[in-house]
Amino acid sequence: MGGAKYAAEFELPDMAHAVLVQSTIAAGKILGFDLIAAKAMPGVLVIITPDNAEKLHNLKPAQQKVTYPLLQNADIKFNGQHVAVVVADTFERATAAAAAVRVHYRATKAVTTMDQAFSESVTPKNFSNGRAKPDSQIGETSPILPSGTLRVEQIYTTPIEHHNPMEPHATIAHWSGEQLTVWTATQGISGAQKALSSLFGLKPQNVTVICPYVGGGFGSKGNTWPPAVLAAMATRQVNRPVKLVVTREQMFTSNGYRPRTVQRIKLAANPDGRLLSVRHDVKTQTSMPEVGEFAEPSALITRMLYSAPSIGTSHRLVQVNHGLPTYMRGPGESSGAFAIESAMDEMAAALKIDPIDFRLRNYAERDPTADLPFASKALRECYAQGAAAFGWEKRNPAPRSMRDGHMLVGMGMATSSYPTNRMPASASVHLTADGSALVRSGTQDIGTGTYTTLAQVAADELGLPLGKVRTQLGDSRLPPAPVSGGSMTSASVVPAVQAAAQGVKAQLFALAISHGGFQWQSVSPDVLTLIDSAVDGPAGRIGIGQLFTLAKIKQLNATAGAQPAPDANDYSKHAFGAQFVEVRVDPDLGIVRVSRWVGAFDCGRVLNAKTARSQLIGGIIYGMGMALFEETRIDRNTGRITNANISDYLVAVNADVPEIETIIVDSIDPISNPLGTKGIGELPMVGAAPAIANAVYHATGTRIRDLPIRIEQLLA
Amino acid sequence: MSLPDTTRRTILGTVATLAALPTVSRADISEPDAVSGGLGLQNVTLQVNGQQFRVTLEPRVSLLDVLRETIGLTGTKKGCDHGACGACTVHVDGRRIVSCLTLAARCKSKKIVTIEGLSNGGDLHPVQAAFLHHDGFQCGYCTPGQIMSAVALIQEGHASSADEIREWMSGNICRCGAYPNIVAAVQDASGNVTEGG
Ligand code: FES
Numbered sequence: 001m002g003g004a005k006y007a008a009e010f011e012l013p014d015m016a017h018a019v020l021v022q023s024t025i026a027a028g029k030i031l032g033f034d035l036i037a038a039k040a041m042p043g044v045l046v047i048i049t050p051d052n053a054e055k056l057h058n059l060k061p062a063q064q065k066v067t068y069p070l071l072q073n074a075d076i077k078f079n080g081q082h083v084a085v086v087v088a089d090t091f092e093r094a095t096a097a098a099a100a101v102r103v104h105y106r107a108t109k110a111v112t113t114m115d116q117a118f119s120e121s122v123t124p125k126n127f128s129n130g131r132a133k134p135d136s137q138i139g140e141t142s143p144i145l146p147s148g149t150l151r152v153e154q155i156y157t158t159p160i161e162h163h164n165p166m167e168p169h170a171t172i173a174h175w176s177g178e179q180l181t182v183w184t185a186t187q188g189i190s191g192a193q194k195a196l197s198s199l200f201g202l203k204p205q206n207v208t209v210i211c212p213y214v215g216g217g218f219g220s221k222g223n224t225w226p227p228a229v230l231a232a233m234a235t236r237q238v239n240r241p242v243k244l245v246v247t248r249e250q251m252f253t254s255n256g257y258r259p260r261t262v263q264r265i266k267l268a269a270n271p272d273g274r275l276l277s278v279r280h281d282v283k284t285q286t287s288m289p290e291v292g293e294f295a296e297p298s299a300l301i302t303r304m305l306y307s308a309p310s311i312g313t314s315h316r317l318v319q320v321n322h323g324l325p326t327y328m329r330g331p332g333e334s335s336g337a338f339a340i341e342s343a344m345d346e347m348a349a350a351l352k353i354d355p356i357d358f359r360l361r362n363y364a365e366r367d368p369t370a371d372l373p374f375a376s377k378a379l380r381e382c383y384a385q386g387a388a389a390f391g392w393e394k395r396n397p398a399p400r401s402m403r404d405g406h407m408l409v410g411m412g413m414a415t416s417s418y419p420t421n422r423m424p425a426s427a428s429v430h431l432t433a434d435g436s437a438l439v440r441s442g443t444q445d446i447g448t449g450t451y452t453t454l455a456q457v458a459a460d461e462l463g464l465p466l467g468k469v470r471t472q473l474g475d476s477r478l479p480p481a482p483v484s485g486g487s488m489t490s491a492s493v494v495p496a497v498q499a500a501a502q503g504v505k506a507q508l509f510a511l512a513i514s515h516g517g518f519q520w521q522s523v524s525p526d527v528l529t530l531i532d533s534a535v536d537g538p539a540g541r542i543g544i545g546q547l548f549t550l551a552k553i554k555q556l557n558a559t560a561g562a563q564p565a566p567d568a569n570d571y572s573k574h575a576f577g578a579q580f581v582e583v584r585v586d587p588d589l590g591i592v593r594v595s596r597w598v599g600a601f602d603c604g605r606v607l608n609a610k611t612a613r614s615q616l617i618g619g620i621i622y623g624m625g626m627a628l629f630e631e632t633r634i635d636r637n638t639g640r641i642t643n644a645n646i647s648d649y650l651v652a653v654n655a656d657v658p659e660i661e662t663i664i665v666d667s668i669d670p671i672s673n674p675l676g677t678k679g680i681g682e683l684p685m686v687g688a689a690p691a692i693a694n695a696v697y698h699a700t701g702t703r704i705r706d707l708p709i710r711i712e713q714l715l716a
Numbered sequence: 717m718s719l720p721d722t723t724r725r726t727i728l729g730t731v732a733t734l735a736a737l738p739t740v741s742r743a744d745i746s747e748p749d750a751v752s753g754g755l756g757l758q759n760v761t762l763q764v765n766g767q768q769f770r771v772t773l774e775p776r777v778s779l780l781d782v783l784r785e786t787i788g789l790t791g792t793k794k795g796c797d798h799g800a801c802g803a804c805t806v807h808v809d810g811r812r813i814v815s816c817l818t819l820a821a822r823c824k825s826k827k828i829v830t831i832e833g834l835s836n837g838g839d840l841h842p843v844q845a846a847f848l849h850h851d852g853f854q855c856g857y858c859t860p861g862q863i864m865s866a867v868a869l870i871q872e873g874h875a876s877s878a879d880e881i882r883e884w885m886s887g888n889i890c891r892c893g894a895y896p897n898i899v900a901a902v903q904d905a906s907g908n909v910t911e912g913g
């Protein structure tokens with residue numbers, strides 16, 4: 001039976017349901033549980049607490065893959081930490097019993113917001129997983145600046161934001177024999193397999209992770225978060241399949257968030273609009289070290305975005321009693337671009353230079369901090385094509401100068417950039433006599449169209465109609481592939497699929513030469529092609545089916561891996577873009593509406609124009625949410641999130657979104673990967689929020705440096 | 717265990733096979749607990765997509781959970797369980813409702829239509845076809861709810877302009893941000909959908 005099934009939708013006989021119980025204090029210790037009432041409730045099978053939880057192996061709190069404490073001790077490090085799991089025969093019964101669990105705590109003093117410990121920041125230990133250093137400096141740290149230098153020095157902040165994919169995190173775990181099978185909503189099945197096998201002390205081959213479809217992740221499904229581990233723990237305890245679906249409220253404390261950032265930018269420029277020095281110092285929150293560490297790398301973008309003789313950046317962490325932050329769409333770049341691209345707009349205004357012109361005067365021809373050439377860069381074309389489509393020349397540069405009736409009209413722009421990533425990946429291709437192919441790879445489709453893209457690539461390579469190619473993803477028994485994050489799925493997996501398809505093709509050509517008959521024997525494989533399900537060459541055409549009959553075989557298989565080229569490190573690899581926004585602001589009410597959008601992107605070669613456009617639009621809308629709505633609020637006294645639901649945590653809805661025009665500028669990156677793609681998932685989110693803030697400044701004359709932009713800031 | 721071999725696009729395409737589900741009688745809950753906790757079990761017959769389902773349930777069970785967990789119609793999605801996201805939208809007696817805030821036991825003798833019951837035989841409903849054509853989804857999780865809302869608002873006559881569609885579709889959150897494509901799909905379909913279609 002077909003049907004797109006998400007993790008929680010697999011049917012297993014005798015399924016039990018698990019519900020999480022969360023801590024109601026932010027710091028302290030569990031003194032004990034009162035479980036009498038809960039245990040007596042109908043249908044309850046077991047209540048797992050730190051007192052009876054399975055002891056896990058290989059606990060390494062420093063690593064980001066798994067967060068703690070996973071019921072391993074009685075310490076409380078944040079409000080909303082999982083303290084118990086109730087397993088019952090139905091969801092309703094487990095929910096009712098979870099509400100009846102009584103926990104006794106001894107509370108200690110907690111740091112519930114970043115500002116309470118702002119001066120006690122620490123240097124990240126595992127910044128960007130070791131791929132970059134927390135601090136950077138080129139040129140003089142404090143260059144002597146000539147008189148007449150213009151300066152902008154401001155602090156920009158972004159709040160805690162939650163990914164809120166529409167599909168809640170969900171896991172079905174089934175322990176039977178020595179085999180753990182887990183259906184879980186994840187952006188990385190191989191990572192989940194590794195984490196679970198390591199924690200439970202099992203061999204990796206004894207853990208199968210299945211995830212054919214993910215209902216959105218945006219970074220929140222990249223790690224193996226506690227609920228998946230606790231579901232696995234529960235099935236091992238009750239010996240029947242267990243389903244654990246995190247509630248929307250629990251999503252705010254169970255699977256990461258974008259941490260609050262406080263970013264100081266210092267720009268200095270000469271009156272001609274050349275940057276003399278750039279500083280970007282970031283403080284961002286992380287959890288208590290026992291839970292893990294994550295640093296939002298907001299200043300990475302400043303290291304490569306513009307050229308200046310002096311560029312310095314730093315990242316520091318403030319430890320707060322909250323859960324572990326994590327990657328969220330455009331991690332680092334989204335929050336960092338808000339700061340640097342707002343400051344660039346402020347400087348352009350101070351210089352009385354057009355914002356695009358100011359950026360062009362400081363255009364980076366090579367990556368200034370890495371001191372490397374860009375693998376490709378078509379940002380100039382993005383500015384030019386975006387501005388033309390938007391009608392930027394109609395913009396009167398004076399703030400508060402444009403009106404449509406009563407409404408103030410503002411036009412703003414900002415630059416986008418996101419690194420082009422790639423990791424090793426593998427795939428297999430399987431061809432049968434009827435001319436149909438099966439592509440398999442242990443990657444996952446998180447809504448980006450991976451199924452279609454991979455089928456298309458194999459169909460092209462093998463000369464088959466698209467309808468003859470099927471794709472299987474989302475199973476850890478398939479050839480391994482990396483996490484679907486960092487906009488790198490296509491760049492990593494497509495070359496592997498291509499290589500596997502080429503392997504099948506080479507075998508087909510060899511068969512044609514060996515079994516095609518006399519006139520084929522002297523043909524070189526180099527002159528053969530695969531068209532319309534047949535091998536085509538100077539000696540004629542042989543259909544795939546015919547060839548299989550001649551060679552007396554039923555199928556051909558090839559498995560292949562692909563990895564980044566060794567010389568890829570000699571280049572700085574990024575996608576780019578330019579965002580153009582028009583807003584309308586009600587001068588009496590301070591209400592901001594986005595009325596028009598043009599985004600022009602240099603995202604390399606595009607494999608599927610339809611799904612690419614959808615991703616670009618989706619990223620821009622995510623950025624609208626960041627600019628205008630999204631903020632997770634914390635109660636200072638209890639450390640509890642006060643808007644942990646999807647109606648008080650505002651995201652963009654249909655009525656917030658105008659028509660969006662996307663332009664993909666011609667650009668192919670020959671270096672980052674053989675396809676020439678540059679990644680598309682995160683890029684359109686970057687620069688969206690500062691473009692709106694800059695448009696709001698242009699409309700109103702009020703500069704907003706703290707997201708989200710609120711009515712009260714505009715009325716103040 | 718066999719691997720699924722479908723693409724996400726079959727969210728829209730496989731509904732016809734589901735519509736052929738037999739009438740089931742399932743009690744997920746063992747009888748001895750029937751009266752404990754003051755939550756006596758009830759036998760309820762639900763009419764879903766034109767078929768009768770006899771289910772034994774506690775009165776506190778939502779229509780959404782009965783559809784997904786008991787009857788096995790998982791096309792209707794749970795995004796929030798609080799009436800805030802629209803993912804669970806179904807039609808009850810021709811009206812669109814959020815099934816997470818509807819008690820199943822109150823739906824006796826009402827006509828329930830879910831995404832699985834929308835298509836007619838093997839043919840996609842025009843709104844489903846329009847969503848496919850305009851790429852009105854990415855991860856697909858909000859999509860059944862979007863489509864159920866779209867079908868209803870077209871029938872209610874709230875699809876006369878893009879702005880009206882934006883407003884009336886705003887109860888269905890799409891975190892992937894497929895909104896412009898959703899609006900295009902609804903506009904397109906509104907020309908093709910007739911009353912009861
Ligand atoms: S699940 Fe019912 S509205 Fe969200």
Ligand code: FES
Pocket residue numbers: 166215216447852853854855856857858859889890891892893894
């Ligand atoms: S398509 Fe993913 S939430 Fe709408």
